[in-house]
Amino acid sequence: MDIPEKFSSFGANKRQEITRLVFEIAKRERLMPVEVLDRIPADCRAFAAVKAYLVARRFPEAVRRQEKVSGSFSAVEIDPASAMPLDRGxxxxxxxxxxxxxxxxxxxxxxxxxxxxxxxxxxxxxxxxxxxxxxxxxxxxxxxxxxxxxxxxxxxxxxxxxxxxxxxxxxxxxxxxxxxxxxxxxxxxxxxxxxxxxxxxxxxxxxxxxxxxxxxxxxxxxxxxxxxxxxxxxxxxxxxxxxxxxxxxxxxxxxxxxxxxxxxxxxxxxxxxxxxxxxxxxxxxxxxxxxxxxxxxxxxxxxxxxxxxxxxxxxxxxxxxxxxxxxxxxxxxxxxxxxxxxxxxxxxxxxxxxxxxxxxxxxxxxxxxxxxxxxxxxxxxxxxxxxxxxxxxxxxxxxxxxxxxxxxxxxxxxxxxxxxxxxxxxxxxxxxxxxxx
Ligand code: SF4
Structure with a gap:
């Protein structure tokens, strides 16, 4: 998944966190990642603001309850060939x-x-x-x-x-x-x-x-x-x-x-x-x-x-x-x-x-x-x-x-x-x- 040009100044770790959050939001909301990215408000440019927006969208209940969100923002590494076939007789x-x-x-x-x-x-x-x-x-x-x-x-x-x-x-x-x-x-x-x-x-x-x-x-x-x-x-x-x-x-x-x-x-x-x-x-x-x-x-x-x-x-x-x-x-x-x-x-x-x-x-x-x-x-x-x-x-x-x-x-x-x-x-x-x- 590519992070758009406007976030290209973020370091590798920050880009990884953004990518993880966008991936999970897209899956959860049944959207394409690009649709999630497109909806990030235009005035969210600094990493902290972008992350806060994405975290609130990914963990709305936890943010509402003021829970500490320290989820796992690991790299997204999906290999489609790893999917388990579930059609065995x-x-x-x-x-x-x-x-x-x-x-x-x-x-x-x-x-x-x-x-x-x-x-x-x-x-x-x-x-x-x-x-x-x-x-x-x-x-x-x-x-x-x-x-x-x-x-x-x-x-x-x-x-x-x-x-x-x-x-x-x-x-x-x-x-x-x-x-x-x-x-x-x-x-x-x-x-x-x-x-x-x-x-x-x-x-x-x-x-x-x-x-x-x-x-x-x-x-x-x-x-x-x-x-x-x-x-x-x-x-x-x-x-x-x-x-x-x-x-x-x-x-x-x-x-x-x-x-x-x-x-x-x-x-x-x-x-x-x-x-x-x-x-x-x-x-x-x-x-x-x-x-x-x-x-x-x-x-x-x-x-x-x-x-x-x-x-x-x-x-x-x-x-x-x-x-x-x-x-x-x-x-x-x-x-x-x-x-x-x-x-x-x-x-x-x-x-x-x-x-x-x-x-x-x-x-x-x-x-x-x-x-x-x-x-x-x-x-x-x-x-x-x-x-x-x-x-x-x-x-x-x-x-x-x-x-x-x-x-x-x-x-x-x-x-x-x-x-x-x-x-x-x-x-x-x-x-x-x-x-x-
Ligand atoms: S039933 Fe088998 S596959 Fe399911 S949780 Fe237990 S050990 Fe794992």
Missing amino acids: ENVPAPGMIYAEASVKDSPLVRRAVQKYPRAGLTLIGDYKTYTGREEFDIHAYNRRTRDLFIIQEQYDHFKPCPCSPGVVPCGYHNANLGFGCPFECTYCFLQSYANAPGIVIPENLDDFFRVFNDSRDGVRLGSGETTDSLVFDDLTGFSGRIVEHFRAFPGRVFEFKTKSDNVAGLLDVKAASNIVVGWSLNPQKVIDANEHFTASLARRLAAAARCAAHGYRTAFHFDPVIYFPGWEAVYEGLVKRLFEAVPSESIAWISVGTLRMTPSQKKVIENRFPENTILDAELLMGADGKLRYAPAERLEIYRAMLAWIRRQAAASTHVYLCMETASMWHDAGARVNWQA
């Missing part, structure tokens, strides 16, 4: 190649993968990290990730505390690294700027994970839905039933599956255990249609949750990320109502609420992979933890409303908490600060 595409570490080549998981994907080739590799270490990894590789399935023996990263964000209230969650990479395409997914795996990676050695889990303490809350969807590959791995059976012997430790799928057959094949929680991320169908590509519809997620509850599992729901749009209140209130119509409230162990957040580098990946997105049109401001979020006042309004709608119908035993928010936001929103399962 299958929700979970079959891989073209299965790479198995030699140490797991005779495992049941590799055998099942070969049977399930008969058209995929099988390549034996020595060690995953050495094999992939030489590869360049970029957005194009991320877009191709479902083509390659790696089945490995995980040696070190079995589970660790959720990294959370500095300064926010932790929820005590520990991530079990039972897979890396997800075939779904959520526009806001943090993996797209974090993942450095050229394919989907699944560990074969679940028993080694169990040995490490056995050393954890009672009260720990584990889950596998951070670096992958917990259940999307469950018909291949069969992990869920084995996890339920294992944790049945450790009633003081809680394991949560987190999913946007309805792949619950493995869970229904075994007797439920009281310390297993099956969690779904929920959003209104219009948000799913626009942002959670290839995931199960809201109706299918709720039907799967109802089946799990009827089978005896505790359930959990994560309204995360809540996406702001004009008229969000009625749509999200309807979503909360729909949850409690579908799932018995006494089955619900906990419900979390979080709002859209991302790092500046994630934002750059999103605008490349999903050029038609609307989530970046919102007024996202830089927080103290270096993440872009809705303004504090807007988030508070969302949390207060969501907590009120949830509490109206939730059982007294259901824990309701905020995800990745500060203690003061919890306090102002009326959320309980000490997280306990």
